[in-house]
Amino acid sequence: MRKQLYNVGAILKGLSITFKFMFAKRPTIEYPSVKKQHAPRFHGLHELRRYADGKERCIGCELCSSACPANAITVIGAENTPESRKSPGERHAARYEIDELRCIFCGMCEEACPTDAIVLTPRFEMADYRRGSFIYAKDRLLVPPEAGVGTPPDERPNGIPADLGRVAEVKSTIDITAGYGATHRGEILKTQRRGLAG
Amino acid sequence: MAEAATEMVKLTIDGVPVEVPKGTLLVEAAKKIKQEIPVYCYHTKLGPAGLCRVCLVEVEGMPKLQIGCNTPVADGMVVHTRNEKVESGRSMILELLLVNHPLDCPICDKGGECDLQDYAMAYGRGASDVADPKQSKPKGVDLGPTIVLDEERCVVCQRCVRFDDIIAGERQLVVKDRGHNDIIATSTGDPYRHNFTGNVTELCPVGALTSKTYRFKSRPWDLNRTETSCTQCAVGCRQFADVRYGTLVRTMSVENDDAISDGWLCDRGRYNIGYLGAPERLTQPLYKQNGQFVQIGWDDAFALWAKAINDARAAGKAVGALGGGRLFNEEAYLLGYVMRALGVKNLDWRTGRQLQASPGANASYEALENASSIVIAGDIAELAPVLWLRIIKAVTRKGARLVRVGACGAAPGFAHTDVTNAGEAAQAVAAEGGVAIVWDGADLALGAALAATFASRSPLAYIASEQSNARGAEAMGLLPTDGGADFTKIAADAANGAYGVLALFGANPLRNAPNAETMRGALQATPFTVVSELFMTESAQAATLVLPAKSAFEKSGTVIDIAGDLLPVNASLQAPVGALSDLEMLIGLAQQFDLALPTSEELDAAVIARAAKPLAAALGEARYATSEPLAPSSSRSIWDGGGTCAHDDRIATLRREPVKVGA
Ligand code: SF4
Ligand code: SF4
Ligand code: SF4
Ligand code: SF4
Ligand code: FES
Numbered sequence: 082m083r084k085q086l087y088n089v090g091a092i093l094k095g096l097s098i099t100f101k102f103m104f105a106k107r108p109t110i111e112y113p114s115v116k117k118q119h120a121p122r123f124h125g126l127h128e129l130r131r132y133a134d135g136k137e138r139c140i141g142c143e144l145c146s147s148a149c150p151a152n153a154i155t156v157i158g159a160e161n162t163p164e165s166r167k168s169p170g171e172r173h174a175a176r177y178e179i180d181e182l183r184c185i186f187c188g189m190c191e192e193a194c195p196t197d198a199i200v201l202t203p204r205f206e207m208a209d210y211r212r213g214s215f216i217y218a219k220d221r222l223l224v225p226p227e228a229g230v231g232t233p234p235d236e237r238p239n240g241i242p243a244d245l246g247r248v249a250e251v252k253s254t255i256d257i258t259a260g261y262g263a264t265h266r267g268e269i270l271k272t273q274r275r276g277l278a279g
Numbered sequence: 280m281a282e283a284a285t286e287m288v289k290l291t292i293d294g295v296p297v298e299v300p301k302g303t304l305l306v307e308a309a310k311k312i313k314q315e316i317p318v319y320c321y322h323t324k325l326g327p328a329g330l331c332r333v334c335l336v337e338v339e340g341m342p343k344l345q346i347g348c349n350t351p352v353a354d355g356m357v358v359h360t361r362n363e364k365v366e367s368g369r370s371m372i373l374e375l376l377l378v379n380h381p382l383d384c385p386i387c388d389k390g391g392e393c394d395l396q397d398y399a400m401a402y403g404r405g406a407s408d409v410a411d412p413k414q415s416k417p418k419g420v421d422l423g424p425t426i427v428l429d430e431e432r433c434v435v436c437q438r439c440v441r442f443d444d445i446i447a448g449e450r451q452l453v454v455k456d457r458g459h460n461d462i463i464a465t466s467t468g469d470p471y472r473h474n475f476t477g478n479v480t481e482l483c484p485v486g487a488l489t490s491k492t493y494r495f496k497s498r499p500w501d502l503n504r505t506e507t508s509c510t511q512c513a514v515g516c517r518q519f520a521d522v523r524y525g526t527l528v529r530t531m532s533v534e535n536d537d538a539i540s541d542g543w544l545c546d547r548g549r550y551n552i553g554y555l556g557a558p559e560r561l562t563q564p565l566y567k568q569n570g571q572f573v574q575i576g577w578d579d580a581f582a583l584w585a586k587a588i589n590d591a592r593a594a595g596k597a598v599g600a601l602g603g604g605r606l607f608n609e610e611a612y613l614l615g616y617v618m619r620a621l622g623v624k625n626l627d628w629r630t631g632r633q634l635q636a637s638p639g640a641n642a643s644y645e646a647l648e649n650a651s652s653i654v655i656a657g658d659i660a661e662l663a664p665v666l667w668l669r670i671i672k673a674v675t676r677k678g679a680r681l682v683r684v685g686a687c688g689a690a691p692g693f694a695h696t697d698v699t700n701a702g703e704a705a706q707a708v709a710a711e712g713g714v715a716i717v718w719d720g721a722d723l724a725l726g727a728a729l730a731a732t733f734a735s736r737s738p739l740a741y742i743a744s745e746q747s748n749a750r751g752a753e754a755m756g757l758l759p760t761d762g763g764a765d766f767t768k769i770a771a772d773a774a775n776g777a778y779g780v781l782a783l784f785g786a787n788p789l790r791n792a793p794n795a796e797t798m799r800g801a802l803q804a805t806p807f808t809v810v811s812e813l814f815m816t817e818s819a820q821a822a823t824l825v826l827p828a829k830s831a832f833e834k835s836g837t838v839i840d841i842a843g844d845l846l847p848v849n850a851s852l853q854a855p856v857g858a859l860s861d862l863e864m865l866i867g868l869a870q871q872f873d874l875a876l877p878t879s880e881e882l883d884a885a886v887i888a889r890a891a892k893p894l895a896a897a898l899g900e901a902r903y904a905t906s907e908p909l910a911p912s913s914s915r916s917i918w919d920g921g922g923t924c925a926h927d928d929r930i931a932t933l934r935r936e937p938v939k940v941g942a
Contacts, residue, residue: 142385143498157524158386158495171419172386172495195385 113206124186125205127179127222129198135226137167138198141174148193153183177222181207182215290356305336305347309360316360317369317398319376319484320436321348324542325445331376331436333398335368336360344368366402373403379414379459380485381431389486391499395434414459422464423471424932425546426480426488430462433487439463439479446543447475448671448692463487472933474664474917477549481532492550492929493529497521505851506533508838509540509548510605510831512917513744514665515840516540516548520832520851527552527832527852539644539840541672545664546933547917552832553927555852559814561827562857572825577859577867580824584780585871587807587823588621591779599625599769599778602786603757604636604746607836607848608886610861611748611755613876614784617865620874624763625778628752630786632793633720636749638740639730639897641843642715646739648673651712652680654704654729654738657719658688661917663743663841670717682707685725701728708733715739718898720749727899740898741841746785747831751839754889770794773801782809784861785828789817790922811861814926827858834860837886845890 110117130138141158159175167173179190190199199222209215285300292309299308304327306316319331327349334347339357344365347358359365377399384390416430435454440463443452451473453466465471480488502521509516509530517536521529530552532544554560564580565572575583591598600618603611611628618626628636647653648669660667673679674693681695682704690697696707708714714733718726720742730740744750759765764772770788773781774797781801788798802808802821810822819825833854837845854860859867869876877885918924918933 140386141495142390143501144385147498147500158497160495170383170386 123203123205124188124201125203126181126201126207127184127190127217128200128202128224129177129219129222130200131224131226132169136169137173137223138196139174139177139194140168140170140172140196140198141177142172142195144193144195145190145199148189149184150187150189151183151185153180153185154178154190155180174219176219178216178218179222180216182212288352288354288356290352290354290358292358293360299352301352303352305345305350305352305358306334308352309347309358314360316347317394317402318348319394319434320438322438322441322482325438325441325482328437328441331372331434333369333372333376333402335365335372337362337365369402370404373399374407374409376434377403377407378409379416379431380434381413381415381418381429383432384486386495387429387432387486388489388493388495389432389483393486394484395432416462421470422488423476424930425476425491425550426471427491427494428463429487429489432485433461433463434485435461435463436484438482438484439488442479442482445676446478446668446671447473448675449473449475450692452479474545474547474661475543475668477546478532478543481534490529490550492553496528497523502528503851505849507832507849507851508840508846509544510747510838510848511548511551512545512663513747513749513841514539514663515747515838515844515846516544516665517846518544518548522851525853527555537645539842539844539846540665541644541669543665543668545917547664547924550930550933551918551924551927553929554813554923554925555830555832557814557926559926560855560858561812561814561819561825562855563827565825567823580826581867581871584807584809584824584868587780591807592622594779596779597625597764597772597777598623598780599764599773600757600782600784601627601630601766601769601788602784603628603752603755604630604744604749605785605831606748606752606861607831607834607838608748608751608755608845608890609836609882610784610865611752611757612882612886612889613862613865615756616877617869617874619761620869621872624759624761625769626757626763627759627766627769628746628749628757629766630783630788630798631745631791633742633745633749634723635720635726635899636742636744636753637843638718638742639900640740642739642741643844644669644842646713647715647717647741648677649713650679650715650739652682652708653715653717654682654684654708654733655687655717656684656725656729657717657721657743658686659717659719659743660688660691662719662745663717664917666717666741666743666841680707680709684729685722701725701732704729705732708736713739715741716898717741717743719743719745723899725899727897730898730900742898743841745791748838750841750843751837751890754839754892755886756889767794767797770797770801773805774803776804778805780807780809781805782811783818783822784811787812787816787818787922789821811864813858813923816922826864827855828864829854829858829860833858834862836862837890839890843890845887 132138141156143156146154146156155178156174157176158172161167161171161173188201191201287298288301289296289298292312293314295312297308297311299311306318306321309316316334316336318334320328321334329346329349332346335344336347337359338345384396418429418431420428420430422428437454440452440454444450451465451471452463454461455464456462477490480490501523505520507518507520509518517533517539519531519533520527521531530549532540532542534542536542563574564577566575566583588598600614600623603614615626650673653670653673674681683695683697684704685699698704698707714736716729716733716738718729772778789795792798799821808822809824810819811826811828812819813828813830831848832852833850835850836848838848840846866876924930
């Protein structure tokens with residue numbers, strides 16, 4: 082009998098923990114309606130930056146692709162011509178593709194880049210229904226000229242690019258339109274979603 | 280060479296005793312113990328120049344650091360290549376070399392295989408004390424149809440200038456201006472252009488000289504490299520084929536290939552690669568119906584071909600096969616095998632001016648260098664470009680006498696004697712020493728006369744073929760040896776309607792043959808003509824059945840070069856879907872007739888056995904009949920021949936239409 086009472090004590094003790102957590106603040110959040118604040122240097126989706134005059138920073142040197150441990154980057158260089166000048170200097174990337182499914186978001190590409198062209202942004206939501214859509218080409222990686230240039234990674238406060246300030250501000254409550262929509266990539270993603278839905 | 284035993288010298292390099300022949304330079308002696316002395320201006324084939332001073336070493340007993348590239352060994356010498364004094368001297372030199380260097384490695388085509396990068400990492404300080412800004416110079420300068428010059432990157436080692444002078448004998452490149460303003464340019468200001476320009480891009484230790492066709496195509500670490508032999512002419516230079524994402528982006532020479540190429544490539548071997556990926560490549564068999572080509576499958580193609588052969592036999596018409604000088608040995612052998620098994624004797628590899636491909640006895644390319652007289656007949660400089668470099672070497676650096684018999688193309692820029700016949704040639708050669716004869720195999724009478732005239736001097740004989748594997752085709756028996764008709768007779772008879780089926784393998788006689796007009800008539804009068812080709816050539820257009828072939832980069836096999844060596848050709852590329860190699864086509868045809876084919880071991884054994892013995896007894900003694908000799912042409916260009924260069928716009932300015940006989 083005494084032994085059984087002892088068991089009731091253990092049960093109450095256990096239940097008290099249960100009840101305590103029932104009324105405590107929840108660690109889980111209602112994603113995706115509520116979004117969590119990331120660490121400032123969170124490694125998310127890539128972005129290819131531009132210079133203030135709108136020229137691409139990337140010179141197609143392939144250093145990122147050789148630094149990449151996951152072999153996720155494909156770069157094919159080409160020459161700038163007077164008629165078509167994509168970047169300063171002689172060379173630009175004719176094709177630039179990152180397979181985000183292979184990528185392990187280590188940031189080595191960003192480290193290797195001599196022109197601070199490729200950077201990792203805090204964006205992370207890139208779920209999709211097709212594997213092919215995870216291969217991000219220049220059309221989705223390159224910031225549109227109107228989105229500005231921002232500061233190089235080593236001068237950014239807390240590593241957050243100024244041009245991504247909007248994203249950083251709304252990070253805890255990203256809504257697709259304000260967050261992703263701020264970039265060229267976002268536009269593409271939106272159209273793709275629309276395409277899927279309709 | 281039968282010189283007296285060379286005197287040996289003993290010295291110590293980094294504490295290791297070395298014994299080398301007297302006169303050896305320190306850089307070469309250090310290689311014996313696998314110790315690297317960095318060099319920029321020195322090159323084994325170009326010799327020392329003493330310009331860059333990166334090769335500094337300490338020699339005990341000498342007050343200052345010495346340049347390893349131009350210091351000959353001496354008995355008892357004690358050399359240090361690695362001590363503190365040397366390292367500091369070397370890093371100083373590197374700092375000076377980098378004073379105006381743009382360090383734009385990320386966009387430099389040399390980046391990843393650059394001596395300046397490598398030595399700066401290995402021996403440099405990693406920083407510079409120079410505070411002044413770097414001098415800027417023009418970048419991306421158009422030096423000629425093949426080369427781009429970046430003046431900022433040049434370290435003025437003058438390897439390019441010396442190559443142009445010593446090896447190519449052209450003297451187009453010079454160093455213009457002095458001091459920090461010096462730049463590389465052609466002395467006349469004209470575009471830099473000759474048959475060997477591409478070699479300077481490999482010699483240049485930095486990224487100052489780069490190839491237009493390879494510009495920004497790849498980085499060295501992306502490349503999938505295959506070692507193979509060039510098949511664009513009969514010299515057969517060893518080369519590397521570098522492939523990226525299924526495209527052949529460049530070919531490179533093999534530096535230590537002393538036996539065949541001496542480490543060089545001509546511009547055709549280096550730059551004529553764009554055609555491989557040309558959209559005009561044929562990828563499906565085409566059958567002409569009512570004057571229109573329709574695409575058909577391979578099975579139908581073989582069935583049609585076999586039916587045509589059966590029909591021709593039934594109608595009592597002849598069957599013949601021409602060409603093979605651009606096939607591999609294995610394919611040429613199988614072509615002869617299958618045709619003979621089908622009772623076809625009208626076989627001939629000769630579809631151009633050349634009538635003989637194998638000289639009486641083999642002689643190596645290296646032996647040619649040491650001849651004291653070289654007699655050439657034909658435009659050897661354009662027929663066998665890299666062999667011509669050896670002739671330049673023999674004449675300009677080893678004192679050989681060059682005698683040109685008859686029409687031999689443009690006159691070289693060095694000493695030579697022009698004569699008109701073999702008798703005069705005998706007067707013009709040196710009285711002593713070895714004689715080498717390099718003949719184009721066209722004028723049989725001239726070949727025989729040369730052989731007879733020089734018989735007493737037991738000459739080295741070479742035949743510079745106009746088709747890359749003419750010698751292989753000849754050795755594999757693509758000849759009317761057993762009573763068949765030769766090519767002029769086949770063409771003439773076929774033009775008169777005597778043939779039922781005519782097959783052309785790796786040959787475009789309507790473009791290249793001196794009897795092109797007869798050939799056109801022959802192709803028109805023959806009811807069924809088969810052409811295996813990469814492109815819709817003139818001959819293919821006239822054919823009934825066009826078979827898409829694999830190029831030499833897309834199949835493996837062997838070829839025989841001018842010196843008689845059996846050379847391997849290794850596939851480096853994936854062929855376009857739908858193209859078959861000539862070997863596969865012949866197997867397809869043989870299967871239609873249920874022919875028993877040799878196994879691959881038997882094929883290899885047959886090729887090796889046949890390659891080992893030259894066919895003809897001597898020059899001009901072709902063992903097989905030639906009904907009617909055709910006029911040999913006097914002048915060519917390395918870009919003549921297959922016509923593949925017409926499919927690459929990047930080298931458009933280099934190519935030239937073949938010279939028509941009598942024109
Ligand atoms: S983050 Fe790392 S894995 Fe991803 S692309 Fe860059 S280098 Fe490659
Ligand atoms: S992103 Fe940077 S490292 Fe990558 S190719 Fe462009 S310039 Fe080079
Ligand atoms: S261009 Fe290259 S090979 Fe010529 S001098 Fe300059 S560094 Fe040397
Ligand atoms: S000489 Fe002949 S074999 Fe050598 S690279 Fe030129 S074409 Fe090729
Ligand atoms: S390699 Fe010796 S001075 Fe240039």
